[in-house]
Amino acid sequence: MQSNNQETILDKLTSVRDIKELSLQQLEILARELREEIIHTVSCNGGHLAPSLGVVEITLALMYNFDPEKDKIIWDVGHQSYAYKILTQGVEKFRTIRQFEGIPGFPNPKFSKMEHFGVGHSSTSISAGLGMAVARDLAAEDNYVLSIIGDGSMTAGLAFEGLNQAGDQDRNLVVILNDNEMSISNNVGALSSFFSRKLYDQRFVRFKEDLKRRLRQVPRIGEELVNYARRSEDSLKSFFTPGMLFEAFKFNYLGPINGHNLKSLIDVMKQVQSLEGPILIHTGTTKGKGFPPAEKHPTHFHGVGCFEPETGKPTSNKAATGEAYNSVFGNTMCSLAEHNSKIVAITAAMPEGTGLACFKEKYPDRFFDVGICEQHAVTFAAGLASQGYRPVVSIYSTFMQRSYDQIVHDVCLQNLPVTFCLDRAGLVGEDGPTHHGAFDISYLRHIPNLVLMAPKDELELQSMLSLGVEHSGPCAIRYPKGSGPGKQMQSKGETLSLGKGEILKSGNELLVITLGSTVSPALEAANDLQARDGSSICLFNARFIKPLPEEQLLQLIPSFGKILIIEENSVIGGFSSAITEFLFDMEIMGSNTKFKRMGLPDKFIQHGSRSKLLNTVKLDKDGIKQELEQLLKSRGD
Numbered sequence: 028m029q030s031n032n033q034e035t036i037l038d039k040l041t042s043v044r045d046i047k048e049l050s051l052q053q054l055e056i057l058a059r060e061l062r063e064e065i066i067h068t069v070s071c072n073g074g075h076l077a078p079s080l081g082v083v084e085i086t087l088a089l090m091y092n093f094d095p096e097k098d099k100i101i102w103d104v105g106h107q108s109y110a111y112k113i114l115t116q117g118v119e120k121f122r123t124i125r126q127f128e129g130i131p132g133f134p135n136p137k138f139s140k141m142e143h144f145g146v147g148h149s150s151t152s153i154s155a156g157l158g159m160a161v162a163r164d165l166a167a168e169d170n171y172v173l174s175i176i177g178d179g180s181m182t183a184g185l186a187f188e189g190l191n192q193a194g195d196q197d198r199n200l201v202v203i204l205n206d207n208e209m210s211i212s213n214n215v216g217a218l219s220s221f222f223s224r225k226l227y228d229q230r231f232v233r234f235k236e237d238l239k240r241r242l243r244q245v246p247r248i249g250e251e252l253v254n255y256a257r258r259s260e261d262s263l264k265s266f267f268t269p270g271m272l273f274e275a276f277k278f279n280y281l282g283p284i285n286g287h288n289l290k291s292l293i294d295v296m297k298q299v300q301s302l303e304g305p306i307l308i309h310t311g312t313t314k315g316k317g318f319p320p321a322e323k324h325p326t327h328f329h330g331v332g333c334f335e336p337e338t339g340k341p342t343s344n345k346a347a348t349g350e351a352y353n354s355v356f357g358n359t360m361c362s363l364a365e366h367n368s369k370i371v372a373i374t375a376a377m378p379e380g381t382g383l384a385c386f387k388e389k390y391p392d393r394f395f396d397v398g399i400c401e402q403h404a405v406t407f408a409a410g411l412a413s414q415g416y417r418p419v420v421s422i423y424s425t426f427m428q429r430s431y432d433q434i435v436h437d438v439c440l441q442n443l444p445v446t447f448c449l450d451r452a453g454l455v456g457e458d459g460p461t462h463h464g465a466f467d468i469s470y471l472r473h474i475p476n477l478v479l480m481a482p483k484d485e486l487e488l489q490s491m492l493s494l495g496v497e498h499s500g501p502c503a504i505r506y507p508k509g510s511g512p513g514k515q516m517q518s519k520g521e522t523l524s525l526g527k528g529e530i531l532k533s534g535n536e537l538l539v540i541t542l543g544s545t546v547s548p549a550l551e552a553a554n555d556l557q558a559r560d561g562s563s564i565c566l567f568n569a570r571f572i573k574p575l576p577e578e579q580l581l582q583l584i585p586s587f588g589k590i591l592i593i594e595e596n597s598v599i600g601g602f603s604s605a606i607t608e609f610l611f612d613m614e615i616m617g618s619n620t621k622f623k624r625m626g627l628p629d630k631f632i633q634h635g636s637r638s639k640l641l642n643t644v645k646l647d648k649d650g651i652k653q654e655l656e657q658l659l660k661s662r663g664d
Contacts, residue, residue, distance in 0.1 A: 035060050043114055043141070046090045054091065054289050058083045061110045062317040064118060069109075070336040072125050073457060074132055077315035077328040078177070079109035081207050081286070085175065085310060086110040088292035089203075092300070093171055095141040099159045103152035103176040105133030106329070107205065108142075115141040125457035127635030133461055147461020148426065149180040149399045153189030153202055160198045171201065171300070178206040179376060182398035187276075193305045194277030201299055202278070202307045205286065207314040207325075273307045282309025287316060326379060349513035352506045353450055355485045357382030358516065359492050360419060361389050368393075370496055371418045373408050375401045381421040381450050401426050405433035405445070412443035417496045424449040424464025424505060435474055438501050442476045445502075446495035452481070452505035453544055453595035454627070454641060459634030465627050467505050469600035472573050478502040478525065479572040481543030485511040487570070490521045498525075507544040507595065509637065526574035530583075534565035537658055538587040540580070540606060542569040545593040545625075545646060552652035562659055572602050575609055584610065589621045589658045595646055598626035625654055 036053055037060045040046070049057065061083050069076045087110075089100060095115060102108040113121045116130060116139050123129025134142035144155045156174035163170055180186060181204060193200050270280030279302060284291050292310070299306055314329075315321025320339025321328035333342045364370040364386065371393045372386045378396050387394040397404045401422055408418035422430075427449055438445045452464040471479050478498060482488035488506055495502035531546070532553055541549050546568050556562040567583060569576055584590065592603040603624040610616045625646065632640055641647040645654070 037061065037064065037113070037118065040114070043090055043095055046087065046114065049091075051290055051293075054087050058087055058289070059317070061086075061113060064113055064121070065109045066318055066336050068122050068124060069331065070334050070342075072122075073330075073332040074109070074125055075106040075330050076318070077321040077325045078106035078207075080316050080318055080321060081312040081314045082107045082175070082205055083110045083316070084287050084289050084292055085203065085205060085312070086114065088289060088296050089173065089175075090114055091293055092296040093173065098171040098173065099143045099156065099163075100141075101144045101152045101156050101159070101172070101174045102134050102146060103174065103180045104149045105146045107175065107177065108134050112139075112142075115139055125459075125634055127633070127639050129634075131459050131634050132457060133459065145461075147459070148429065150176070150183035150186040152176045152180075153186055153193060156200055156202070157189055157193045157196065157198070160193075160200045161196070164198060171199070173201045173203060175203045175205060178204065179399055182376075183400055184402065190273070190276045190278070197277065197304050199303060200305045202305070204282070204307060204309045205312055206283065206309060207286075207312045270307075270309065273309075276305075278305045278307040280307050280309065282307075283311045284308060286310035286312035330380075349511035350485055350516065351382070351510050352485070352488060352508075353380065353382030355382075355488050355511065355516065356421065356448060356450070356492065356506070357385045359489045360386050363493065363496055364390055364393065367417065367496065369415060369417045371395065371408075371411055371416050373397065373404050373418055373420045375399055375404045375422050375426065377421070377423065380423070381448070383421055401430040402433050405430040405447075406437045408445045409433070409437040409441065409443050412438070412445050413441070417444055417446070419446045419448060419492075419496065421448040421450060423462070424452040424467045425455075425462050427467060428470065431470060434471070434477075434501075439474045439476045442500045444496075444498060444500060446492070446498075447501070447503040448492070448495075449503060449505040451508045453507045454632060454637055454644075455508045456637035456640065457634050460631035463627075463632055464505070464507075465597050465632065467503075468572055468594065468596040468602055469604075471503055472600075472602075472605055476500050477573060479505070480570060481505050481572065483512075483543060483546035483568050483570075484514040485516060486514045486521065487523075489516065490523050491570075494523050494525070505543065512547045523570065526571050526576050528567055528569040528571065528576040528579055530565065531568050532564065532566040534563035535586070536563040537565070537589040537591065537655065538583060539564060539566045539591045539593065539655070540569055541566070541593040542572070542602065544595045545651070548646070548648040549593055549651050551648045552655055555648075555652060556655055556659070562655070564655065569602070572605060575605060577609060580606065580609065581613065581615070584620075585615060588619060589623075591623045591625065591654060591658060593625045593646070593651060595641075596626055597629065598624050599629055601626055621658060623654060623658060625651065 036057045062080055065079055102111065120130050125132045130138050133147045135145050136142050152174035153176060156172045160172045163172065176186060273280040281295060284295055295308055313322060314325035334340060335342060360372055372383050373395045374381050374383050375397055376399045378384050378387050383394065397407060404420055404422065408420045411418045449464060449467050452467055455462045455464065471477060480491045482491050491504045495504060531550055539549050539553060550566055553564040553566055556564065592606055594602040596602060603626060627644060632644065642650065
């Protein structure tokens with residue numbers, strides 16, 4: 028970001044079409060300005076820094092050669108879209124990114140007509156792009172479709188399913204592979220660049236097409252000669268380049284190209300416009316390009332909070348009340364594994380995010396990062412469990428949705444002892460609706476054989492994890508993003524009884540049934556009301572969604588005429604649904620009993636800080652207190 032009042036090239040842009048009028052030198056200056064703006068804004072708002080810094084030149088080359096108002100540019104996941112957002116929505120809007128009522132951190136067509144597909148989960152861009160290409164051809168339109176996908180996202184099965192059909196369809200589709208992790212040695216890279224230049228040069232393309240046409244004219248054996256020539260070309264390219272896989276999918280492979288060389292990128296994308304069929308451009312980039320701390324520690328700066336733009340050091344913020352849940356999870360896993368050699372840890376490209384980095388270091392032979400392959404992670408765990416091991420699969424709640432079928436068929440149907448740890452359950456904050464873990468209770472609680480738990484604090488997470496790895500069947504534990512209420516870790520957690528909750532506060536006017544992240548604010552609200560006017564509220568921490576603490580509920584509920592059930596999950600099909608279904612089946616839902624349910628509403632919750640979002644949906648202390656007051660108003664009822 029410019030420190031003085033001198034007008035920049037970025038300031039002068041009035042439309043994305045202005046980019047086409049810039050010289051190569053001006054584009055390179057603009058690349059630097061974009062990086063400065065991304066660093067400045069992310070340092071204030073947090074966000075996905077390193078991925079977006081790595082694709083600035085790719086973004087400019089796309090804008091220089093294509094028209095984002097007409098052509099469909101699809102960013103896989105969206106971690107790489109910040110430069111694109113600046114150029115299509117403007118600097119001022121970009122500075123509101125990830126803020127409440129600002130623009131989202133991921134592409135969303137509702138916020139910009141040039142964001143053509145909503146993303147957040149990985150590996151969708153090729154399939155979505157192929158769908159758009161088919162729609163274009165059915166409508167007899169002539170726009171380009173371009174899918175940008177990172178090498179991490181390319182590990183997922185969905186990406187290969189898209190490649191498979193796209194190659195078979197033989198439609199015009201461009202896939203740009205942003206490779207910032209694969210190791211390509213210098214000599215192989217040099218040879219690859221040489222062949223790539225020849226293979227996308229316009230004269231070579233014309234020669235190749237003319238040769239095919241002439242060979243086909245040879246009587247009887249023309250088509251066979253064309254196929255032989257194609258196989259020879261493919262063999263040559265595959266020997267010197269990493270393109271064998273993509274050529275096998277019937278893509279015309281170009282690369283690797285230096286993803287920070289604007290001239291090469293512009294030339295390649297210009298030549299692509301003269302080619303037919305599916306094309307894959309392989310670009311090599313540096314994650315965090317232009318910001319030394321991010322280049323040195325790209326994993327840390329993949330998704331980052333606020334930091335000092337000069338140094339990259341985190342800015343001070345309000346101290347957390349307790350230890351982060353993912354840290355509690357990771358430390359407990361290490362402790363349990365020390366005494367049980369059968370415990371194995373599995374994650375899907377998130378060893379740091381889930382807290383398993385310490386386990387990875389301490390028990391490398393028992394740690395498995397399967398990449399962005401949640402479905403595989405679950406079935407892989409099932410295979411381990413079938414042979415006597417105790418796999419613990421740690422995946423964010425929102426991403427666990429992708430492996431639903433495997434949870435049902437491969438784990439629960441066989442009643443295998445796999446423990447699922449669902450980090451980021453509930454509202455995650457600035458990443459928004461694609462990342463909120465709003466549905467895990469709803470999509471898990473109806474599966475036979477599965478035990479489902481939610482801890483109220485750090486100690487309870489420790490205890491539930493101990494129970495999970497000892498249980499004879501599948502278990503799932505959901506816990507929120509961020510820190511717990513401040514309970515100190517113990518050498519060994521409390522021993523929990525399956526399907527047993529606890530009364531945290533006695534009372535006789537109103538019963539609150541809750542669990543997990545809503546226990547602490549509910550307890551604070553109840554204590555505040557008791558201190559203010561003597562309200563007598565009973566608070567029951569259920570601990571278990573499945574099996575429900577049925578005996579305790581049957582003892583408690585008939586004593587109360589007013590009941591409030593609270594959860595940080597969709598109210599449709601969630602914890603409160605489980606309780607009301609149970610009460611209905613037991614025929615103890617009296618007509619005079621007032622029931623109130625609190626949870627996430629039946630809509631996708633926008634982005635913003637976690638505290639702001641909890642306040643908006645009234646699941647913080649103030650919102651719960653307000654509901655309690657309403658229920659207590661008519662004490663004589």
